[in-house]
Every structure is written in C-alpha cells, then in structure tokens.
Amino acid sequence: MTVGTDITEVARIKKMVQTHPQFISTVFTEKEIAYCQGKRNKCQHFAARFAAKESVMKAVGRGWLQGIQWTDIETVTLPTGEPKIEAHGTLKKVMKEKGIRSFAVSLSHCKEYALATVIAMQE
Amino acid sequence: MEDKEIYEKVKEAIIEALGVESEEVEPNSVLFDDLGAESLDLLDIVFRLEKTFDIKIPRGGIQQDMLVAEGIKEEDVVVDGALTALGAEKLRERMSEVDKEKIHEGFRIDDIPTLFTVQTFVNIVKYQLENK
Numbered sequence: 599m600t601v602g603t604d605i606t607e608v609a610r611i612k613k614m615v616q617t618h619p620q621f622i623s624t625v626f627t628e629k630e631i632a633y634c635q636g637k638r639n640k641c642q643h644f645a646a647r648f649a650a651k652e653s654v655m656k657a658v659g660r661g662w663l664q665g666i667q668w669t670d671i672e673t674v675t676l677p678t679g680e681p682k683i684e685a686h687g688t689l690k691k692v693m694k695e696k697g698i699r700s701f702a703v704s705l706s707h708c709k710e711y712a713l714a715t716v717i718a719m720q721e
Numbered sequence: 722m723e724d725k726e727i728y729e730k731v732k733e734a735i736i737e738a739l740g741v742e743s744e745e746v747e748p749n750s751v752l753f754d755d756l757g758a759e760s761l762d763l764l765d766i767v768f769r770l771e772k773t774f775d776i777k778i779p780r781g782g783i784q785q786d787m788l789v790a791e792g793i794k795e796e797d798v799v800v801d802g803a804l805t806a807l808g809a810e811k812l813r814e815r816m817s818e819v820d821k822e823k824i825h826e827g828f829r830i831d832d833i834p835t836l837f838t839v840q841t842f843v844n845i846v847k848y849q850l851e852n853k
Contacts (some may be wrong), residue, residue, distance in 0.1 A: 606761070610761055611761075613765075614761065614764070614765060617765070617768075618765070620768065621764070621768065624764075625764075648761070652760065655831070659801075659802050660802055660831065
C-alpha cells in the first residue's frame with residue numbers, strides 16, 4: 599500500500615483555465631470536464647481533480663516524465679457521490695507492473711484550496 | 722531565430738508564468754529552487770512557449786527522448802523510476818546546463834523537473850525549432 603497527497607490552489611487553476619484554452623482538454627478527460635462544467639464552482643472541482651492526478655502519480659511513484667498522461671488518471675463520481683479513480687493508458691500498464699489493484703481516493707475543496715489523498719492498493 | 726532572441730522570449734514567458742521580477746531571472750536560475758516554480762507552473766510555461774514559438778513540446782515520455790537514444794534500452798538507463806549509472810551519464814550529457822553533481826545514479830526520474838533551469842527551456846525550444 600502506498601499513499602500520495604496533493605494540495606492545489608484554486609486561483610492557480612482558474613488562471614490556467616483563463617490563460618490557456620488547451621489546459622482543460624490537455625489535463626482532464628471528457629467525463630471530468632462534463633462533471634466540473636456542470637458545477638457552480640467549477641474551478642474548485644477542476645482543482646480537486648488536478649490534485650487527484652498529482653496524488654496518483656505520487657502514490658505510484660511515476661509521473662508525466664515517465665509517460666503517464668494527465669488523462670490516464672480520471673476521477674469519476676459514483677451515484678453515491680463518492681469519487682473513484684479510473685486508470686487508462688500507461689497508468690494501467692504501470693499498475694500491472696507494480697501489482698496495484700485499485701486506488702482509494704478522498705477529495706476536499708474550499709474557495710482557496712483543493713486537496714486529494716490517494717492510496718494505491720496492492721494485490 | 723537568434724539564441725539571444727529565444728532567450729529573451731523564454732525569459733518573458735517565465736516572468737509572466739511565475740510573476741517574478743526580470744532581475745531575478747538568469748540563464749542558470751533553477752525554476753523550482755531559485756524562482757519558486759511548482760509543477761503546474763511548468764505546464765503554464767510550456768503552453769506559453771508553444772504559443773510564442775508555434776512549437777509542440779512533448780509532455781509524456783520525455784525520458785525516452787532524453788535518455789533512450791543511440792540504441793540504448795530504457796532498462797539500461799532507468800530501473801524502477803531511478804537512473805542507473807549509464808542513465809546519469811546520459812542525462813548529464815543531455816542536460817549540460819545543470820550542475821553535474823546533482824545528477825547521479827539513483828536520482829529519481831520524476832525529480833528531473835526540479836533540475837530545470839531557464840537555459841533548459843531555451844535548449845528545449847531550440848531543439849523543437851530545429852526539428853519542427
């Protein structure tokens with residue numbers, strides 16, 4: 599079992615969204631974009647999902663320099679409202695190599711900051 | 722494009738992304754340690770440079786470009802996310818602008834961005850312009 603955690607400034611995400619139109623499509627999946635765009639405080643939700651991506655990379659000990667794309671890490675929301683990490687692409691390959699079965703994730707956000715904690719559950 | 726012009730444009734992108742003063746930015750300034758950058762700032766800088774120079778900077782698998790060349794296999798240079806002795810040697814060659822003592826066997830691949838200097842981005846832009 600390994601853990602990763604991250605804190606992201608909501609204002610920083612807001613600035614990225616406003617300055618770089620390609621930021622959202624580069625970093626977030628279609629499902630994540632649809633979920634966040636439907637929320638009143640969308641940048642808080644984008645920031646929480648960004649923090650989740652950073653946390654997953656920390657938990658697996660690999661990052662974007664090793665081929666994991668931002669969109670390989672997707673936070674989906676279950677009908678219960680609980681967040682869940684779905685793995686795609688290179689992340690799936692890395693999970694197999696490291697014997698990681700799934701991730702447990704917890705997200706939290708307020709006006710200023712978003713936090714994520716991820717536990718990689720090994721077989 | 723002249724090297725000086727590339728440097729000035731890279732410097733401008735870094736100043737805008739990080740909100741630092743012009744006097745603080747030197748070619749050998751380390752983005753994380755000297756200029757206070759965070760991982761999201763690197764993405765900000767990359768987007769700005771792509772727009773300014775009309776280039777595409779690869780975001781995934783950079784280590785393949787940096788280390789896996791000349792027929793060298795990935796497992797010869799990186800084992801479990803850390804550089805081998807050969808990997809460290811290759812990275813020192815590739816990132817000649819970085820203090821050589823900082824790159825050693827066992828250095829984590831994911832910590833490479835902590836080594837990035839202003840000159841690193843100048844070199845990345847020059848490489849992408851030459852291979853456009």
